[in-house]
Structures are given as C-alpha cells and as structure tokens.
C-alpha cells in the first residue's frame with residue numbers, strides 16, 4: 001500500500017487480543033501529562049519530566065501533526081473495554097518512505113509496566129508496518145542502560161546492531177545509545 005492510500009482513509013485502529021490501538025485525541029492530554037511527569041518514565045527518554053499540563057496537549061498536537069504531514073504514526077494504547085483510558089503510546093516517530101524505513105517509539109504509564117502490554121502492542125504495530133506500510137526496516141535507538149527497552153526489543157525479534165557512542169546530549173550529558181533493527185527478511189523467515 002502506498003502512503004497516499006494509507007492516509008486517504010481514517011486513522012488505522014488496530015485490535016489485538018487484549019488491546020485496542022487507536023488515534024490519539026485531545027482528550028488524552030491529561031493522561032499523557034500524568035505519564036510524562038513521572039521521572040521513571042522519562043528516565044531513558046529524550047524529554048525532561050513534564051511540569052505543566054499544557055505539555056500533554058502539545059505532545060498530542062505534535063503527534064497528530066506528524067500524521068497529517070505523513071511522516072509519523074503514533075497510536076494510543078487502550079483496552080477495548082475502556083477505549084478512553086490511555087495506557088501509553090507507541091508507533092513510528094519518523095517514516096522515511098523513500099527508504100521503506102521507520103523509527104519506533106513506545107512508552108507506558110508506570111502503572112501498566114511488566115504486564116506484556118508493549119509486547120502485544122509492538123506485534124500489532126510491526127505487522128501493520130511490514131504489511132500495510134510496506135516497511136523494509138524498523139529501527140529503535142535506546143539508551144545504553146535502558147534494560148526494559150532492550151529486553152522488549154530482543155523479545156520482539158530485533159537485532160542489536162551496535163552502540164552509538166555519545167549519540168545524544170540529554171539530561172545534561174552525552175549518552176551512548178544502542179541501535180536495534182528488525183528487517184522484513186527477519187520476520188518472513
């Protein structure tokens with residue numbers, strides 16, 4: 001499917017056994033503010049902890065704009081029986097269509113960690129990426145000490161390609177980052 005036909009319809013909601021992934025909406029701003037004002041959630045994130053509820057609104061706007069600009073798709077993660085209650089978000093921060101490559105991002109409110117939620121969400125997002133977006137490569141860049149993300153990506157079939165030295169300047173210092181990738185040929189074999 002080319003980008004034109006994908007973006008022609010409504011935002012693509014995804015349904016799994018336990019989860020519903022839907023479009024983000026302005027009504028998610030308060031939950032996002034709560035999630036990102038937690039120091040533990042942003043510990044390995046390219047954000048400082050939120051201190052102003054407006055930052056939740058700005059984040060929703062940013063992700064919706066990226067979808068409108070056809071350069072990103074970020075889903076709201078919910079349970080189907082409570083579709084208004086946001087558990088977290090995941091999706092493609094950047095889609096480089098010319099190279100059939102996209103950069104993965106994910107986060108959950110701390111109350112929902114370690115219940116297999118992001119494993120299921122990534123299965124849905126990756127299937128959509130390879131089948132509907134026709135991606136060849138999905139990549140994720142992860143702080144060196146982010147054991148949860150490294151474990152999640154490894155469990156989801158990603159390969160750790162290497163360490164990017166002093167790759168990001170975040171929270172007042174340079175940080176080494178792992179580069180993970182999953183290729184179309186990795187999932188089709």
Ligand SMILES: CC(C)(COP(=O)(O)OP(=O)(O)OC[C@H]1O[C@@H](n2cnc3c(N)ncnc32)[C@H](O)[C@@H]1OP(=O)(O)O)[C@@H](O)C(=O)NCCC(=O)NCCS
Pocket residue numbers: 040041042044045106107108109112113114115116117118119120141142143146147148149150151152153155
């Ligand atoms: C990373 C994150 C999304 C994981 O989501 P999750 O739903 O808790 O992950 P899952 O329960 O599906 O766990 C999948 C695997 O990840 C690993 N993992 C998850 N949490 C872990 C932790 N706290 N410590 C070590 N490994 C962990 C395990 O290998 C786990 O598999 P297992 O349960 O079979 O052992 C969540 O910890 C989070 O939101 N962190 C803060 C935001 C963040 O850092 N985002 C990533 C930026 S790159």
